[in-house]
Amino acid sequence: MSAKSDKPVEDRLIDPIASDPGYNETETRIALEGHPIHAMSVAFPIALSFCLLGADLLYWWTGDAFWARAALWAAGTGFLFGMLAGFSGTAELLLVSGIRSRAAAWTHAIIAVTLLAILGANWGQRLYGFEEAVLPYGILLSGLGAIMVGFTGWHGGKLVFDYRLGTSKGK
Ligand code: HEM
Numbered sequence: 001m002s003a004k005s006d007k008p009v010e011d012r013l014i015d016p017i018a019s020d021p022g023y024n025e026t027e028t029r030i031a032l033e034g035h036p037i038h039a040m041s042v043a044f045p046i047a048l049s050f051c052l053l054g055a056d057l058l059y060w061w062t063g064d065a066f067w068a069r070a071a072l073w074a075a076g077t078g079f080l081f082g083m084l085a086g087f088s089g090t091a092e093l094l095l096v097s098g099i100r101s102r103a104a105a106w107t108h109a110i111i112a113v114t115l116l117a118i119l120g121a122n123w124g125q126r127l128y129g130f131e132e133a134v135l136p137y138g139i140l141l142s143g144l145g146a147i148m149v150g151f152t153g154w155h156g157g158k159l160v161f162d163y164r165l166g167t168s169k170g171k
Pocket residue numbers: 028036037038039042045046082083085086087089090091092093099105108109112113115116149152153154155156157158159160165166167
């Protein structure tokens with residue numbers, strides 16, 4: 001015979017992930033004086049992805065090779081700074097148990113890696129002729145990159161502001 005509980009069924013269910021002892025350990029480990037390096041470094045690939053699209057649009061409009069060269073640099077530096085940001089984010093994801101156990105953190109990682117692949121492809125194809133590369137594939141990849149950086153950044157912000165991942169619990 002089993003004893004019947006008066007509690008509603010939702011209160012009797014146990015989430016095995018949330019009951020993990022490390023679930024509430026979400027403070028940043030990859031940090032300078034408590035300031036997360038990932039949050040500091042993501043500004044560069046985000047800004048450069050939008051500069052890249054802007055430079056491509058200006059090249060399309062003016063035909064001035066200056067903008068195609070600017071786009072080449074924005075693509076390369078956006079990709080390399082994105083990789084650096086990705087390393088600190090990946091270290092945070094793997095080392096902090098409360099971040100590692102949340103599905104949302106893995107969703108962010110997958111969207112971010114897709115963005116890095118788009119930025120890398122966009123840079124790589126420009127190395128073989130930066131002017132010819134802009135139309136049509138360069139500008140199409142830049143548009144896709146701008147959409148993906150919007151998703152990545154918005155979702156990363158959700159991790160911090162909704163789930164409070166990588167934040168300090170205060171002293
Ligand atoms: C490639 C692997 C990546 C992983 C595993 C990753 C993981 C994370 C994690 C765990 C956080 C929570 C805060 C923290 O713990 O520092 C975060 C925040 C964030 N991520 Fe990423 N990330 C990656 C790449 C990127 C890239 C490439 C971008 C942008 C281009 C990006 C944009 C953001 C933003 C904007 C935040 C919120 C920062 C804030 O508002 O303070 N992430 N990411």
